[in-house]
Amino acid sequence: MAALTAARNTPERAGDILGFPVKAAVKAIQGGIAVLNAGYAAPGTAALNLIAIGRFEDTVDNTAGANGAVLAPVARGVFKFANSSAGDLIAQANVGADCFIVDDQTVALTNGTGTRSRAGKIVAVDGDGVWVQIGLGV
Secondary structure, three states, X not given: OOOOOOOOOOOOOOOOEEEEEEOOOEEEOOOOXXXXXXXXXXXXXXXXXXXXXXXXXXXXXEOOOOOOOXXXXXXXXXXXXXXXXXXXXXXXXHOOOEEXXXXXXXXXXXXXXXXXXXXXXXXXXXXXXXXXXXXXXX
């Protein structure tokens, strides 16, 4: 395709909520960490090569469907998730560092010796959770 020579009405996907095709045989729970697993939205798990894309905005059941049979709305932003425990507990001193996915509601300080994917950036730590900036491009 050649470079533009006139104005173009370029389509846009605006906003912080996007629809992603859901991976086959999974159920995404509203409020859970959403990841891309082989290009399809799925709940966060302790696994490598997942891309954190945000928080599921609705519960979407694709347990009986094929890859992409349904779409799930996913928001990017700063959300509070559960803190891990023991050596993986996230503290105030860790604000600004990366954190890692334990499951669809929990983040940890470390990558679990190379067994966890990155969730996002630690923004703040409260007594009942960790605020994480999460989404594509974060």
